Amino acid sequence: MPTRAIKAIFFTRFHHEKGSRVLHQVPEGSITPSTSPSALNAPLFDLDSITTYLIPTQQFCDHLLTFCTNHYRVIGYPVCIRENKYYRNEFIFNFAVVIEENVVDWGCWGEVVRKLGRLLRALEEQGGFLSREEKGVWDDDDDKMVYKKGYKGFGDLADLDRKADSGVWDVGPVASGSKVYALCEMILEDLNNYCECMIPIDESNTINLKLFPTHAPPAPIHPHHVPILTISLASLTSPISSDLTITRILPFINGTHSVSHISQLADTDLSLTRKAIQHLVYYGCVVVLDVFSFGAIYAPTAEIGGFITDKVVGEECARYVKVPRISIGRGIKMGSESDRGRDDRSSISSDTHRSEHIASTVTATEFEGVAKQTEDDDFKISHETLITLYTSLRQGLTLKNWCLENLDLLHDIDVRRLITFGVIKGFLYRVHRYAIATSSSLPSAPPTKLQDDQATIRGKLNHKPSVASNFTGNTGTGVKQEDIARLDSLVSDPERDALPLIKFLGGMHSFDEICTELKMSEQVVENKIKGVGDVQFIYR
Template sequence: MPTRAIKAIFFTRFHHEKGSRVLHQVPEGSITPSSSPSALRTPLFDVDAIINTYIIPNQQFCDRLLAFCTNHYRVIGYPVCIREGRYSRNEFIFNFALVVEEGVSDWIAYGEVARKLGRLLRGLEEQGEFLSREEEEGRVWEDDGATGGGGLGDGEGSFGLGGGSKVFALCEMVLEDLNNYAECMIPIDDSNTINLKLFPTRAPPPPIYAHQVPVLTISLSSLHTPISSDLTLNRILPHINGISSVAHIAQLADTDLSLTRKAIQHLVYYGCLVLLDIFSFGAVYAPTAEIGGFVVDESVKEECARYVRVPRMRIGSIKPKLGSVESERSRGGTDERSSISSSSRSQLHSEHTTPSDRAPAPDFSTTSVSWSVRDADSDDEESNAISHMTLITLYTSLRQGLTLKNWVLENVELLGGIDVRRLITFGIIKGFLYRVHKYAIATSTSLPPAPPASLQSVSTSAAVNHNDVSDQATIRGGHLARIPSLVAPTANAFPHPAGERRAEEMVRLNSLVSEEREQGLPLVRFLDGMHCFDEICTELGMSERVVEGKIRGVGEVQVFSR
């Protein structure tokens, strides 16, 4: 929210004899001229020209949020009309309005404050005559100077004191607290408190797709209370790890995909997570024009170095152990150690020795390779630190046409102690990297043709014979089980061996054609150039290589990247 956005707050009343008047204004002189030493030289706008039309409008516009612009300022008010017999003309009309600059885009948040404040003051007036009581004391309608601070003297603004105006003090506190803290809590009496808060108006969240990967921007472990009571949300939160896609999360959490998408959309709306693409070493990444900001910003490079650094492994020596595995476990040493099986060790030994050197080797059934993880706070932390030039070199070497796998092979020496996935994720989140997606567009599709006419006639006659039998059974009141294939009816149609072979060939051909058509038809709807390969693979549950092979069989398809 912009700081010091509220330029003025004023309270306006309609008097049955004196008409509409501005009773209180903060700061002084912002709405009407004032003789106070701290008053503004000139008002922000001419209130006389609009007070009877927009500030104290007709009763049809009361209890509605009204906002209008004048002299490059936006006035936001909520006029209230209370109809009761104790008031003159049986009604009490007032408006508590806020003034902000016309260029404030998020003025709806201030409108909600004006709406809530108007309703709260209405309730206070109906309960204890909070607003009309100072009028009965004769303090605000004495003379024309009442349009300033309400005829207040030395006790001006002293909230709750006998010599001051509570309404004027309320205006001051609301203005200062909302401008400084975007919220306020003002006690009125022992049983009433005004609580206001500026809630920024957030843009509607984008649609959530099954192939997107959510990444949390908050730490769930730091929350003392559950983030929500929603059952779906509580089930999917443990599976949001920055790696699994939305479809995979729904599968792991055993939740409906549509409900999972709505829950993630709820988190995106409140800024609890961001959405990324599926990380793959076969993908292509390239820097954007924002890479220049990363090069010159030292704080972002320091943040990147801390985020992508991983502990280095220090490989220990191979020590064959003749004891049993149980004795090794009993001696401890399992905190930062791991063991390799004998088969892996034998394979490793055979790969690094020539046939003539393969002498009888000792028994490695209990051989272990140990390593220790270097602590980030150890003495050699500075030697393991990632230099800024290394990060710049790695990011700028990414380009279109170069897969991440080949990029890793080219820069394997610079990637020591760096998490490649975090390196790419950091660039995507900060906006100086983007994913190059692959799309497919079909210029012409050719689905598998129908079976030959001769086999179609055989299938038709077999189906007719089967239908006749079914009809006869229905007439007799009997019941026949559904036959899932064409083997049974065609066997009756061809009692000779040649006919049986022909029927079997027809069944196999039909099964192949139906299988190809079933696989080709769902794929055709993605071949319009609007669906990336990540989406196609996720929707069909296939790998990218399998999808590419099936695309070739659909027809003439052009694959492009963007």
């Protein structure tokens, strides 16, 4: 979000006889010429050309309006209050903000202007906050107003109305002593400096505004994705959310469990779990990675050059990937048992059966800092060692074989954390494996007679007899068993094994997705796919 993006704030009123008038502007001279010593040399744009949009027709009131002029974007929220106490039963105003036209994320300022317009409407309806300051402003025109184009001496009322229809009037020194003018000043300074403001109006009213950046919609979350926290839950003084699904899944987000596995551990609906993690990704609390596997292939991207030259990132990586050396005391068990099955996780098979013991005893939320632990300061991982390890990753080399090649350099280094750091920073990417079956290898469609028999059997299985049905329970059971046996005899074993895999053999589904969907290990899925027929595996 750019700093000091608000170039001007102004308050416009409409009078049915005197036309539109800029009562307040900050800074002075930004909208209409001003004689103030601190005024700008020239207005930011020609106000005559946009008067129609500042005070539009009734159907556009109480709606957010934005338009561009002279490389600036004006964001306004015109308001029309209809009550008998006002002249001609209407009170029309607009509180507008001016920012540069090239600001892409201007929607957050639009929400602030919308909220401010509604707040000022409520303040006016409650106690006349805006109209109280206009006493005498519309009466003493000869002493207080100067026509924008230099016209002095108003003449008769008809002449005044014609000029007011084409021009805007500005109030000079009178505006600087009002509460609305002070409100404009505080909003501009606070939003530009702090992106938020809290301005007390009276004993019972306070204006609270905050600029919330607009993030791009997060990518879809799939069951085989692995979320990893970017914040430390232990440092939070209050729950991260009141959402029940988020509260239940947070303890299981540890950087190793997939979305499907988290849904099972937390006993939550998979669709709700995916949506909850998508919300966490949107607000920057979670990043999504692929399932870590020693049978996977990783390779460096073009961003590896930045890691090589940036020693600060290298030191951060060294702190993150170093295996902590914790002093052993009474009541603390050694981690050998939990690490015993580390090398066995060469696939993502165990979403439903995977052990809760993970490869690293350090949680992923320590990515931004160093855990409080007892470490051996004599041994430090050098930046050159990390560069050698990352650059030795390549296409066609599985992570398991890479570990065997670099066994001497991996001393006191957590491999999972090493890979995770590179993927999050963007200088490593996962090489996925896909299966593509040729048309000749796919099972042919069953004959028409077989399809008819299957449809008949399914109809009998799904049929629910009414209360008045003459079929007894025993007869129904016998028919179902007979139909099930008949259905099994219509489909051969190879065809039955191939049917669930056919939809994944188009080259668009990675092995991570297939294994998670079928709840099978990578080796089992590979054998089943090879049994289908002529299938090619590609890496990309």
